[in-house]
Amino acid sequence: MSKLITIAVDAMSGDLGPEVAVPASLEMLRSRDELRLILVGDAETVRRHCGRLGKESARVEIHHADQVVSMEDTPSEALRRKKRSSMRVAVDLVHSGEARACVSAGNTGALMATGRLVLKMLPGIDRPAILAGLPTMQGVCYMLDLGANPVCTPTHLLQFAVMGSVIASINGVENPVIGLLNNGEEDIKGIETVQAANALLSDSHLNYQGFVEPNDVFKHGADVVVCDGFTGNISLKTMEGSADFVYRQMQSYFRNGWFTRAYSLACWPFLRAIKKRLDPNRHNGAALVGLNGIVIKSHGYSNEVGWQQAIHLAMREVEKGLNERIQGLWSNMAA
């Protein structure tokens, strides 16, 4: 029993709600014997979506929570007025030690604020960051911060580099190459904070290779790319917009006349394959790193695959001792 990893799931969260969150979580339970779930949310609703449980029922617990944080709630509203929400209770369970990690597809700002309030920061780390693994031509690039801190100091960026380096390591990248997002590769490029962070990173023990331009992220210019949360969020949303634009251009090509409409039948398998390759659910799960507890943010539009990716990520971070490693690397560097 001691080997079970307990994950709290905010079962009410996500655009598709418990209808998808609950079955997806249970499916994960069937494929991972070491997983134990606490499904947090309206008990009756959650139970209804559980259906008939077999022998897995021993590894599922339903934890009632009668409030839900909406996408419209501001972080402060969520903290003040939604203390009995499924999100808050899931994070509380991590704080109390009843769960080793939690997963939510809810409001990112509220989740971040709840995490900071309840779990506090990892000793030595000043700010939490949103980290995601982005697909590249040669694998995955771990990029942070994607939106938690619009303004960062050079020290924050150094801490992000440490956290990103550990995340890449536990995902199998040996001695991860760190890059700093900038608008050019030349030394003179960039704003003041980026320049100062470049100096700090160059003096660190990290495997730092210098500036990376956004167009080189996809060419796998580095295993980890560090930036402030404003720039990171702009870049992330530009990626989403660009991929969507290209896909819509492809679709609209087939609306141009009867010939292309007919031709679209021939290209349909190809279009579907490309859409699948670029499906964000396959790369789902942003970690809120730097908190004194493991919190995974699943996409709002997560489908079953997305939820399972996010739970998988939570389990890996627990198994690999993410936070102990971050603290170890950071105190080594500070020493």
Place this chain on the structure above:
Amino acid sequence: MSKLITIAVDAMSGDLGPEVAVPASLEMLRSRDELRLILVGDAETVRRHCGRLGKESARVEIHHADQVVSMEDTPSEALRRKKRSSMRVAVDLVHSGEARACVSAGNTGALMATGRLVLKMLPGIDRPAILAGLPTMQGVCYMLDLGANPVCTPTHLLQFAVMGSVIASINGVENPVIGLLNNGEEDIKGIETVQAANALLSDSHLNYQGFVEPNDVFKHGADVVVCDGFTGNISLKTMEGSADFVYRQMQSYFRNGWFTRAYSLACWPFLRAIKKRLDPNRHNGAALVGLNGIVIKSHGYSNEVGWQQAIHLAMREVEKGLNERIQGLWSNMAA
């Protein structure tokens, strides 16, 4: 004769050099009777690429320049050591009034610095900005600054909005909608400068609609999108990287086995059509706005279509009196 519009072309510039720049310019001359060209560069080389000229020869002048600004030259090196370069001479011709505008596919930093030194700024405008028209689902979005000024004040952003508004107008957009690039649409989002610029723009006479997120640029969230040069350059390079990534994913799909290789023949016309739709040469020509003279930057990799787009843009800005309009709108707003 008085109706001729003289454009100076930096004929030595671009990855493909005079071999493409010269024939592309001459082709443009044949289709536009009101165009007169000054081809600036090594006279012998330019003449060789001119081939045999017909009646158009009356509207072509070759202006010798024995230096070339390379992509490796820093802006200050270009200013100090390349005073006889094709780029510098082309800008000088605008300053002296011999040409109404110039077009170069050379080093952007050097072109910007040369423009500022030789032409100076438009009265009332503090900083030049790089502006480009980006394709959207519903037309074109004019975005600036794409890299000239990494750090901007709120007033700079207001001036960019004025310049962008005029550019959109002369390209046929009535009462252009202005948006401010931000990492969210809610009022509380963004960094300090963006917040202050939001207040300035809201109080202005411009058709300002508030924040625009990068993923909404492609959905045509605004006709003009304003941002500082660091953020704009990050966003632009992310777009280039994303589109390239999606295209490479499409190509690599067909390398997976004999069946998909064969299938690729069926999809080939479709792939080619999409590549053409997304070809940056079709949307070529970034204006360096805010200078006291019209300077167009063509992509480094401009092909004939790209060069012609850039010359076309230069002619339109001359015909429509871009700089007089910017000054008019700005002094109206300051009044």
